[in-house]
Amino acid sequence: MSEKEEPRIGVFICHCGTNIAGVVDVKQVVDFTSKQPNVVFATDYTYMCSDPGQALIKDSIKEHKLNRVVVAACSPRMHEPTFRKTCQEAGLNPYLFEMANIREQCCWVHMGEPEKATEKAKALVKAALAKASLLEPLTPMEFNVERSALIIGGGIAGIQAALDLANAGFHVYLVEKEPSIGGHMAQLDKTFPTLDCSACILTPKMVDVGRHPNITLLTYCEAQEVEGFIGNFKVKILRKARYVDEKACTGCGVCAQKCPVKVPSEFDLGLGMRKAIYIPFPQSVPITHTIDKENCLYFTRGVCKVCEKFCPAKAIRFDQQDETIELKVGIIINATGYDLFNAKKLPQYGYGKYKNVITGLEFERLVNASGPTGGKIVRPSDGKTPKSVAFIQCIGSRDEHHGVPYCSRICCMASLKHAHQVKEKIPGAEVCVFYIDLRCFGKGYEEFLVRVQDEGIRLVRGKVSEIYENPETGNLRLRLEDTLLGEVMETEFELVVLAVALVPRAEAPALQTLLKVSRGADGFFLEAHPKLRPVETHIPGIFICGCAQGPKDIPDTVAQASAAAAQAAIPLSQGKVTAEPLTAYVLEDYCSGCGVCEAICPYKAIELKEVEEGKRRAEVNEALCQGCGLCGAACPSKAIVLRGFTEPQLMSQIEALSSV
Amino acid sequence: MGKPKIACYWAASCGGCDVSVLDIGSKLADIVEQVEIVFWPIALDFKYKDVEAMPDQSIDICLFNGGIRNEENEHMAKLLRRKSKILIAYGACAYLGGILGLANLATLKELFSRVYRETPSTVNPENTVPQPTVKVKEGELKLSPLLEYLKPLNEVVEVDYYIPGCPPIGEKAWEALIALIKGEKPPKGTVLTADERTVCDSCPRVKEEKKIKELKRIYQVIPDPEKCFLEQGIICMGPATRGGCDAQCIKAGLPCKGCFGPAPNVEDQGARMLSALASIVEVNSEEEAKRFAESVADPAGTFYLFSLPSSMLKRRVK
Ligand SMILES: Cc1cc2nc3c(=O)[nH]c(=O)nc-3n(C[C@H](O)[C@H](O)[C@H](O)COP(=O)(O)OP(=O)(O)OC[C@H]3O[C@@H](n4cnc5c(N)ncnc54)[C@H](O)[C@@H]3O)c2cc1C
Numbered sequence: 005m006s007e008k009e010e011p012r013i014g015v016f017i018c019h020c021g022t023n024i025a026g027v028v029d030v031k032q033v034v035d036f037t038s039k040q041p042n043v044v045f046a047t048d049y050t051y052m053c054s055d056p057g058q059a060l061i062k063d064s065i066k067e068h069k070l071n072r073v074v075v076a077a078c079s080p081r082m083h084e085p086t087f088r089k090t091c092q093e094a095g096l097n098p099y100l101f102e103m104a105n106i107r108e109q110c111c112w113v114h115m116g117e118p119e120k121a122t123e124k125a126k127a128l129v130k131a132a133l134a135k136a137s138l139l140e141p142l143t144p145m146e147f148n149v150e151r152s153a154l155i156i157g158g159g160i161a162g163i164q165a166a167l168d169l170a171n172a173g174f175h176v177y178l179v180e181k182e183p184s185i186g187g188h189m190a191q192l193d194k195t196f197p198t199l200d201c202s203a204c205i206l207t208p209k210m211v212d213v214g215r216h217p218n219i220t221l222l223t224y225c226e227a228q229e230v231e232g233f234i235g236n237f238k239v240k241i242l243r244k245a246r247y248v249d250e251k252a253c254t255g256c257g258v259c260a261q262k263c264p265v266k267v268p269s270e271f272d273l274g275l276g277m278r279k280a281i282y283i284p285f286p287q288s289v290p291i292t293h294t295i296d297k298e299n300c301l302y303f304t305r306g307v308c309k310v311c312e313k314f315c316p317a318k319a320i321r322f323d324q325q326d327e328t329i330e331l332k333v334g335i336i337i338n339a340t341g342y343d344l345f346n347a348k349k350l351p352q353y354g355y356g357k358y359k360n361v362i363t364g365l366e367f368e369r370l371v372n373a374s375g376p377t378g379g380k381i382v383r384p385s386d387g388k389t390p391k392s393v394a395f396i397q398c399i400g401s402r403d404e405h406h407g408v409p410y411c412s413r414i415c416c417m418a419s420l421k422h423a424h425q426v427k428e429k430i431p432g433a434e435v436c437v438f439y440i441d442l443r444c445f446g447k448g449y450e451e452f453l454v455r456v457q458d459e460g461i462r463l464v465r466g467k468v469s470e471i472y473e474n475p476e477t478g479n480l481r482l483r484l485e486d487t488l489l490g491e492v493m494e495t496e497f498e499l500v501v502l503a504v505a506l507v508p509r510a511e512a513p514a515l516q517t518l519l520k521v522s523r524g525a526d527g528f529f530l531e532a533h534p535k536l537r538p539v540e541t542h543i544p545g546i547f548i549c550g551c552a553q554g555p556k557d558i559p560d561t562v563a564q565a566s567a568a569a570a571q572a573a574i575p576l577s578q579g580k581v582t583a584e585p586l587t588a589y590v591l592e593d594y595c596s597g598c599g600v601c602e603a604i605c606p607y608k609a610i611e612l613k614e615v616e617e618g619k620r621r622a623e624v625n626e627a628l629c630q631g632c633g634l635c636g637a638a639c640p641s642k643a644i645v646l647r648g649f650t651e652p653q654l655m656s657q658i659e660a661l662s663s664v
Numbered sequence: 665m666g667k668p669k670i671a672c673y674w675a676a677s678c679g680g681c682d683v684s685v686l687d688i689g690s691k692l693a694d695i696v697e698q699v700e701i702v703f704w705p706i707a708l709d710f711k712y713k714d715v716e717a718m719p720d721q722s723i724d725i726c727l728f729n730g731g732i733r734n735e736e737n738e739h740m741a742k743l744l745r746r747k748s749k750i751l752i753a754y755g756a757c758a759y760l761g762g763i764l765g766l767a768n769l770a771t772l773k774e775l776f777s778r779v780y781r782e783t784p785s786t787v788n789p790e791n792t793v794p795q796p797t798v799k800v801k802e803g804e805l806k807l808s809p810l811l812e813y814l815k816p817l818n819e820v821v822e823v824d825y826y827i828p829g830c831p832p833i834g835e836k837a838w839e840a841l842i843a844l845i846k847g848e849k850p851p852k853g854t855v856l857t858a859d860e861r862t863v864c865d866s867c868p869r870v871k872e873e874k875k876i877k878e879l880k881r882i883y884q885v886i887p888d889p890e891k892c893f894l895e896q897g898i899i900c901m902g903p904a905t906r907g908g909c910d911a912q913c914i915k916a917g918l919p920c921k922g923c924f925g926p927a928p929n930v931e932d933q934g935a936r937m938l939s940a941l942a943s944i945v946e947v948n949s950e951e952e953a954k955r956f957a958e959s960v961a962d963p964a965g966t967f968y969l970f971s972l973p974s975s976m977l978k979r980r981v982k
Contacts, residue, residue, distance in 0.1 A: 596903070
């Protein structure tokens with residue numbers, strides 16, 4: 005369309021069933037609209053978004069030679085994309101389309117005042133018309149996509165997503181900060197509700213990752229810098245020195261046997277010991293050992309080197325250095341999982357003070373055959389088998405004041421699983437679960453609850469208010485109100501297990517800055533839409549899955565990981581992406597290089613370039629720009645224009661609104 | 665053809681603009697050679713009636729400084745418009761309203777009460793307030809009545825060009841005049857002696873990251889002379905102020921106050937600066953934001969020091 009061409013606007017007013025037509029007098033609005041300047045056609049229809057509705061628009065574009073289309077209906081967030089496509093199909097540039105929101109912003113808020121709502125609908129249409137006349141055709145941009153993926157976090161979420169993408173034929177870089185992949189699932193003993201052994205179902209996947217030709221496994225590594233945009237991310241990875249040659253090490257374990265230094269094992273949560281050269285757990289992938297520099301005698305005192313002496317593969321490299329690896333990837337998946345709530349923040353439960361108060365994850369290590377006790381449930385204080393065990397729910401969860409407001413979703417089931425394991429391993433033990441509500445919502449979960457109840461586990465509804473220890477026996481007295489009986493009671497147990505909340509990773513803020521993604525009020529990474537875009541983030545090309553997005557069990561984690569892989573595979577397999585042309589650009593003649601825009605851009609899409617000595621000009625990277633408009637609003641000299649929301653366009657809307 | 669005829673007039677102004685015309689020193693003598701000054705109340709003894717007697721359009725260029733605050737100012741603006749081929753709003757007051765325009769935040773009644781009764785330095789037990797007419801022995805004295813609010817020149821007459829600054833830069837102003845005399849006429853409405861870009865463009869200070877946590881006033885700190893004022897938390901109007909002054913104040917160690925007015929295309933300098941400032945403040949809660957906002961001493965006098973009457977705010981109505 006040439007610039008000089010007179011606007012020929014078609015206006016389509018939607019009833020949205022009775023949503024709009026039940027409040028606004030649609031006929032009146034049509035009447036009003038048809039008398040407005042540049043309007044060559046105006047009509048209404050019950051559901052403009054339906055096939056016949058869209059056909060009406062397409063036919064009218066052709067019949068009346070429309071060069072602008074205005075639809076007055078719902079929020080543009082709902083159907084702007086729909087109608088843009090409709091216009092495009094009729095040969096009209098999709099950006100010559102404007103929407104007036106007369107549903108959410110009119111009918112739904114003024115249901116009781118139909119007359120005023122009708123007037124407001126007219127005003128909103130008039131404003132859309134004013135802007136429509138000033139619209140300009142825009143063309144989306146297209147970029148090539150690097151056909152490889154970066155996945156951050158090697159828990160079950162990262163593992164699943166990596167395998168799916170690798171199997172689909174894309175190269176995957178899987179980055180894990182620990183010496184082995186596996187995440188929390190590797191620490192679990194059995195998994196609810198089926199009671200499969202966690203390692204038995206996890207380790208085959210870990211092994212697959214380790215030897216998949218399409219996966220480059222980067223353990224003991226961290227992403228340090230991320231630049232670029234969908235299809236073209238440049239990433240710098242820090243590979244921490246493990247002082248062992250990954251290729252040479254066979255994982256025979258002689259070094260660890262001979263190493264004289266013992267330190268508490270992180271994997272066993274300090275309940276067991278490991279050596280200064282170690283693998284976190286027997287099924288670690290990779291099996292490469294790692295020297296813990298902080299505790300190794302050679303690094304701390306310059307003596308020893310026993311591992312080097314005995315290593316049959318000659319794999320020890322004391323001179324190894326940290327390295328930076330640079331990657332180019334098309335998409336990124338954040339699968340960094342969760343941390344556990346620090347139960348010491350709730351001193352009334354005595355965690356950290358009384359030895360026999362432990363967390364659920366510590367219980368997992370105690371009950372695990374390859375754990376520090378060989379799978380025997382014993383009391384940390386005296387190594388004795390407890391004859392009574394209490395499980396306390398919602399430690400930190402659903403506790404707005406001292407913990408987190410949300411439900412951690414897995415704890416009810418995890419504690420029921422633990423209760424069952426106590427019953428199984430300690431016949432005759434008294435087992436009691438103290439809960440607020442039991443939430444057993446998943447497939448097979450309710451059935452599991454019935455099953456453990458039948459095993460003689462006591463379920464008491466009530467929140468324990470305080471725990472104190474009998475210093476002589478190490479037993480714990482629990483004070484609580486049984487809210488079903490309405491009774492305050494005090495009971496004694498030999499071991500107490502706290503079901504602590506799942507919380508965002510401590511490093512989440514740093515990762516947020518690195519990836520420029522958002523987090524929700526709960527601190528977990530935020531999806532682009534809670535229902536319809538659950539694994540995308542608001543940054544194109546960056547996806548999330550697993551507990552990084554919020555607490556969830558393994559089935560949900562795996563499902564979400566596969567979903568993220570499937571979403572990520574779309575740009576990867578297409579090999580190119582198109583980006584919305586509604587981006588900002590700089591009017592260089594007016595830019596003085598003050599830098600306000602650069603500071604405020606949430607996508608780091610603006611850079612100040614030095615054009616001559618001491619003179620800077622802002623430049624928008626249109627691939628990174630998401631069209632949020634902050635820069636345009638902030639620019640003190642109006643040197644930034646946002647396409648589709650230019651000053652004349654917006655001012656014309658405001659003027660139209662205020663002239664009704 | 666004789667020498668081009670020049671007039672200078674001051675309306676509601678401090679006199680600084682007139683001084684800036686004289687500011688070019690010895691060059692003034694050369695210039696006076698080239699032009700004929702037909703009216704200049706501050707320097708030469710002409711009367712209003714002399715102007716009234718001139719034929720319309722007989723003045724080639726009139727430099728009009730000061731805002732329109734009273735009926736006399738308005739009358740003279742209209743008179744000089746009629747008599748002049750080119751009318752230039754000279755200086756921040758004629759161009760934008762200027763510092764005196766801050767009085768638009770008060771009603772006339774409040775203004776009088778403040779000036780003649782309330783200021784700490786006023787002793788006025790008889791409540792004497794100037795009147796439009798006063799009878800004295802010799803007859804009746806007349807004072808031009810104040811208008812409801814101060815207006816920039818272009819609100820009462822058509823203006824051909826603007827020369828910004830408080831005061832303008834004399835040398836540049838004369839250069840612009842000479843160009844006009846030579847017939848080099850830019851489009852009507854052009855702001856002469858000004859850049860397209862803002863003061864930041866000619867500011868020599870190093871700019872790094874525009875993020876500030878708190879505001880400081882210049883007397884509270886010793887500012888780093890090399891670093892951007894704003895990045896040090898000192899409000900500098902430079903980003904929102906049209907350049908052309910060569911960042912004089914900044915080079916002398918003072919932040920820009922904004923006297924060259926808004927950037928081209930910008931109708932409200934203060935609002936622009938406010939949104940820029942709000943954009944670079946790092947606060948984490950509504951309370952912190954409030955505390956920050958409250959830490960701006962004299963917001964109107966900071967963001968609208970020169971431009972209130974020509975801004976979207978313009979004046980207080982009630
Ligand atoms: C006590 C307990 C018992 C449970 N029992 C069950 C059960 O029986 N059944 C069940 O379905 N679910 C159970 N769960 C839930 C289960 O643990 C989670 O669903 C699952 O582990 C989530 O996997 P993930 O990959 O999202 O996160 P994680 O397991 O936390 O994995 C994240 C991985 O990312 C790595 N990482 C983190 N940050 C970075 C970074 N910046 N760079 C590189 N790598 C990084 C971590 O080291 C880790 O390896 C239980 C949870 C607890 C606490």
